[in-house]
Amino acid sequence: MTSYSLVADVGGTNTRVALAQGTELRPDSIVKHRNCDHSGLAELLVAYLDGQDNPVCDRAAVAIAGPVKDGAGQLTNLNWQLDKARLARVSGAGRSAILNDLQAQGHALGHIDDCHLTTLKQGQDVNPNAAMLVIGVGTGFNCAPVFQTAKGRFVPPSEAGHLTFPARGHDQWDLSQFLDAQLGHVAVEDVLSGRGLERCFAWASATMGQPRTATTTDIFAAADAGDPAAIKAIGAFVTALGGVVGDLALTLLPFGGIYLVGGMARAIAPWFDRCGFNAALTDKGRFSDFLDGFAIRLVEDDYAALSGCAHFLAGSDNQS
Template structure:
């Protein structure tokens, strides 16, 4: 069992992604924010490096517990970040950072836990209604550097958070255009075309390339813009503004396929309580193309009527994963159940992620 430090230890919580790492430090009870930062993941060689930089930036009580959402597979307390070269080990992190306990958790499972603690002003309904949590299953999906999916399963008294690797399931083309897209992507990724190959930052870039290959013309000015800075972000900007024909087509198809996969997730879970759509892409493309998203979500043949009754909302809070990690950390401390970290430890919270 974890030894309680009489309120002297703090709680380190975070959300580790392929592009950004969001870290927050709270007091021992998890009630007062002491420090927070959003740091570029790829500019650091390891999580230990980024954590030391963060913790050394101000005076504060040293953390005793860390709960970290990780965008990558986790097995026996060891995680690799799918779109990053980092490897994290609970036991090694605890020793390196002098912590009593480290918990590595699926990033979307952590975000899903955070969705249970969201204020109303960071939830934007795409259609009618808001999630109906009590008594219902719900789902969480988030496209970003990768595609993450998680489940909130109602057990009769509370929600159990279940991580998945749904983003790596086979891409299922609907209609002639998507069949062409699948063939196009099969040449680029001959080993496997997953939903993440479409529904991610790089996936948006691939959709743009597909429409250019089909003959959608681009202006010289836009071509120059695409050579500068973040190409995928520029495609989103050009597509949403209508300044680029292939980018606009890419954004529209992206929203439709995103909605279809969110609907697949809801159907498999029978998530009648609702679907939370999180991540930076949701805050931009999904809100701007809600009609295409909802059309894809609801287009399920004989079950289209049922799908129209499921609430779908966009989470605009970029710190939803940090909220979930904090909730887990507070539970560990309140229950006194956080054991000293060991090199290998299995946990129902820790499976795989994107």
Template sequence: MSSMHTDNPQTANAWPRLVADIGGTNARFALETAPQQIEQAEVLPCNDYDTVVDAIREYLKRVGNPKIAHAGIAIANPILGDWVQMTNHHWAFSIETTRQALGFETLVFLNDFTAQALAITCTAEKDLVQIGGTEPKENAPKAVIGPGTGLGVSGLIPSNAGWVALAGEGGHVSFPPFDDAEVLIWQYAKQKFGHVSAERFLSGAGLSLIYEALAAKEGVTPATLTPAQISESALGGSSPLCRLTLDIFCAMLGTVASNLALTLGASGGVYLCGGIIPRFIDYFKQSPFRSRFENKGRFDAYLAAIPVYVVLSEFPGLTGAAVALENHLQNHAPSRFADGMSADFGKTAQDKTE
């Protein structure tokens, strides 16, 4: 996470605040009118605007140009300092220059999946669907993973300052095949790409890659299907190959999610975000995911106790951006410095390394 701000105690609690979630295709903007009250959300196509400043100004114009002092923006990009060069879009900008151009007092940018992890801390129970396990342990690490356009990976670690969101690139770890079928799929991907990451399979494009590899294995010409069409054909019973594709996809997700749970000691639960799983939630409950998640030899019982939740929140990126912005404002409030508390109180792990 990276942030730019000026100290003005008179506007520390100014509302509304601007929150946003920017991807490579679309940017979603909204106003936070009170703590976690997200209103007037709109989606703007990124290609319609030359710069991020243009897009923000257009959104603010649409909602009546309210006075904004503080803004928090999640973006599908690593945040390593002041300069942001989007990897899947042409926007490139300085955070400080953007803040000045818009006249904001505070502008916080963070990785979009770190924002999704932060959103878990205030997700309502109605927006969580439990897939196996028992009750989560209090004050224990939580694992967060989400297949979508890519594979997002994060974690929430408890501390005296609240939950610390881990910012990393865990979707790009090497994929571990579990059985002979997955070895063959892995070999197919390796021939195409060299290194085979978890994201190669656990994403929308990954679903298509698994289908393609299985078709090659069976010696048949694969139909030209989108990931959504593969899922529809699998659930509708019209294609055994599509059903096998979906089964293997869910089993692979079980492997990678359980590896993350073991790495973090995530007895506080595993949270599945992203746009793919909610599309077939009823199937997913009975899919190979949970049995594969628990299949870890001597640690079967350990994993069997860990609950897994599918997150159904409507705007997790916006919610997480709002949490990050509030944390930043609290940490930089003048009263905290007067009390001699550290300026990095409650920051994410990535903040503290910058």
């Protein structure tokens, strides 16, 4: 009987689940679930396995958009929890793991087809053995450094989205004060996420004397139609993102490349040139030229985190 790995990528809105054989996903097994249709993650996984005729799974790995500690994870934007012991019971797997979703994306780097990668910025010296950095911009914000070691790939977790938003310049300071009045503490994720763009639009329209609210979809459509508030909101988002990416690059020195993932990253990338992303990225005084050494790529593979889970499990086997 064929044995599989159960792999899942759990976001704040949707969960993708698949079966893998070794490091290869079985394409006909990939299913995208709306989280609102399920009462919890364990129930969702049970329903998925039932729909796949309950295959034998000897390993299981789940990537969660939230903090993970000691084999247990809690989603940041949804009241779902899972630990590896319960995952083992649900899947029947002898080996199980809970990862942060950006960790899973980090394990996918180097295994993503070139057709799913778009180069946004060429680096001066791309070294495949150097550290890499994956940055997720979607329902939330986070990052994970990726290190190659003698014992294999090491991708430590972080919760970088909850760092204090580093406002720079008049507009960003004004935006941060506008949000501080509502939120008390303004984190990076409060600006650089889907909800963050909506907050940028609320601020931009208020500064123009016509306070409005809009969804991310409507903001992009309005900007395409020339709406000044929507364009200002997107500009604020892009320059804020450039500044944060530059800070993270200086912190982690990812000479192997920076990889942007997530729905908001894909949606906002076409505005980078128009709104000054690279100028904001390199606005670091004496180290402005230094920051041109980092290549930036956009990942357009919706299943990269699933692949990363499969490669993590395979790598764990090789290290055991």
